[in-house]
Amino acid sequence: MDKRPSDIQQTSSFPDPLARISKRKKEERKQVIRLGFPSISTSFGEFPIDTAAEIGCEVIKEFLNSHNETDFELILIEKDTKALNAFDSKWREIKNDLDDLKFQIKNGNLLQTKDEFGIECRFIVAEITWRMKLNTNHLSKQILNAVGSRLPEEVKRLYPNPGIVGEAYPVSIPNDSILHKDEGIEKFHSKKQKSYSKKTYNSMMNAFLELKSGREYHPATTKKENPQVKSAFDILMKSSSQSSTNSSESSLKRPLPKLGGGGWTNVLFPYCQKPETFPKSEVYCYDDESVIIYDKYPKAKKHLLVIPRKRIDNIEELKKQDLELIKKLKEKGQEIIEKMKQENPKLGFRMGFHVIQSLKQLHMHVISQDFISSYLKNKKHWNSFTTEFFKDVEEIEKKLEEQGYIK
Structure with a gap:
C-alpha cells in the first residue's frame, strides 16, 4: 500500500492504484520509466499552493491526453501535506477517466522511492537558481550531498x-553514486526556480519525453558572451580608472542636496x-x-535598501578606499537577512546594486x-533583478579589491 498523508486516506475517494492491479501487470510495470518531481516552487519559492496545484494538474492532464503511451508514469512525491492535499483534490476534480497509474501522488522522499514504494x-526534478546553483533547498542539497562535487562541476x-526562467536542464x-546504485536514478532535471507557469511543467514534460526515448534534450540558455567583447556591465560602466578616481574624490567635497x-x-x-524624522x-x-x-x-515580500550616509552617487564613483x-x-545586509530568516526560514535573499541607478545616492x-x-x-522590473544589470555585492567587492574601481 502506498504511503499517503493520513488526511488524504481519510477523506479522499482517490484509491491506491497499485492495490487493484494484477501480479502480471505489476511485473510489466517494472519496465515503466518514471518521472518523479516535487511540488515545484511552493516550498523555497513560496508560490501559492492552490494555484500551483491548479496549473500543475491542468498541464499534466493535457500532457497525458496528448501522450497515451503505456511506458511511462508521472509521480508527484512530497512531504508537504498541504501540497499533497491540494494536488490530490484538484486531480480528482479534473482527471476524468485517465488511468490512475499515469499520475500518482505520494507522501515520501523523492530520493528514496525504491526503498519506500x-x-x-529514473528521472527526477529538483530546483536550482538562475545561476545554476544547486544548494537552494532541502531536496537539491540532498542530491548535492549524495553525489558530491562532481555534480555542480557537470552542471x-x-x-x-x-x-x-521555466526551462529544464x-x-x-x-x-557509481548512491542515487544511481541504490535508487536507479539516472538523470535529474534542474528546474530554474522562482517561476511558475504552464511553461514550468511543459519544459519538464518535454525534457522527460526526449530522455525516456533515448534522445538528447537541448534546453534554451542565455547567449554565451564573446570574451573579446565587453559585457553590458563593462560598457555601462564606461568611466576609466582616472575618471572614476576623480569623481570619487569630488564626491567627498559635494554636500548633500537641501532637504526636500x-x-x-x-x-x-x-x-x-535626517533619518530620525x-x-x-x-x-x-x-x-x-x-x-x-x-x-x-x-x-x-522583503525588499530593503542599505544606504551609506557618505555622499556617493552610484557604483561608478566607488574606488578602492571605499572597499571598507x-x-x-x-x-x-547580512544582519537584515538573518532577522528575516528567523521570521521565515524558507526565504532566499540576494544583496547587490543596479548597474544603472534610477535614484541618486548609492544604495x-x-x-x-x-x-x-x-x-x-512588467518584464523590466523582473529583469532589473534577474539579469546582469543587477550585480551581487561580492562582485563589487572583488572588482574594488582587484582593480580599485568599477568599470
Whole structure:
C-alpha cells in the first residue's frame, strides 16, 4: 500500500492504484520509466499552493491526453501535506477517466522511492537558481550531498551560462553514486526556480519525453558572451580608472542636496540627512554610517535598501578606499537577512546594486527571491533583478579589491 498523508486516506475517494492491479501487470510495470518531481516552487519559492496545484494538474492532464503511451508514469512525491492535499483534490476534480497509474501522488522522499514504494524513478526534478546553483533547498542539497562535487562541476560544464526562467536542464547522475546504485536514478532535471507557469511543467514534460526515448534534450540558455567583447556591465560602466578616481574624490567635497530639494531622483538624500524624522514604517534602522529603509515599491515580500550616509552617487564613483564601506553595507545586509530568516526560514535573499541607478545616492538592495509583489508589474522590473544589470555585492567587492574601481 502506498504511503499517503493520513488526511488524504481519510477523506479522499482517490484509491491506491497499485492495490487493484494484477501480479502480471505489476511485473510489466517494472519496465515503466518514471518521472518523479516535487511540488515545484511552493516550498523555497513560496508560490501559492492552490494555484500551483491548479496549473500543475491542468498541464499534466493535457500532457497525458496528448501522450497515451503505456511506458511511462508521472509521480508527484512530497512531504508537504498541504501540497499533497491540494494536488490530490484538484486531480480528482479534473482527471476524468485517465488511468490512475499515469499520475500518482505520494507522501515520501523523492530520493528514496525504491526503498519506500518499491519503484524506480529514473528521472527526477529538483530546483536550482538562475545561476545554476544547486544548494537552494532541502531536496537539491540532498542530491548535492549524495553525489558530491562532481555534480555542480557537470552542471557548469553543460550549462556555463545563466538559465532561462521555466526551462529544464537535464544532468546525468554518476553511475557509481548512491542515487544511481541504490535508487536507479539516472538523470535529474534542474528546474530554474522562482517561476511558475504552464511553461514550468511543459519544459519538464518535454525534457522527460526526449530522455525516456533515448534522445538528447537541448534546453534554451542565455547567449554565451564573446570574451573579446565587453559585457553590458563593462560598457555601462564606461568611466576609466582616472575618471572614476576623480569623481570619487569630488564626491567627498559635494554636500548633500537641501532637504526636500532636487526632484524625484534625490528622494534618498533626506533619509541620509535626517533619518530620525521619518516613521518606522519607512526607516528600518540607522546609525552614523548608514541608513536602512524599506523600498517604497518593493519587488518582493522583503525588499530593503542599505544606504551609506557618505555622499556617493552610484557604483561608478566607488574606488578602492571605499572597499571598507561596501563591506560594512554587506554586514548590515547580512544582519537584515538573518532577522528575516528567523521570521521565515524558507526565504532566499540576494544583496547587490543596479548597474544603472534610477535614484541618486548609492544604495544596496536586500531583496528576497520570491518576487511576489503587486509592484512587480512588467518584464523590466523582473529583469532589473534577474539579469546582469543587477550585480551581487561580492562582485563589487572583488572588482574594488582587484582593480580599485568599477568599470
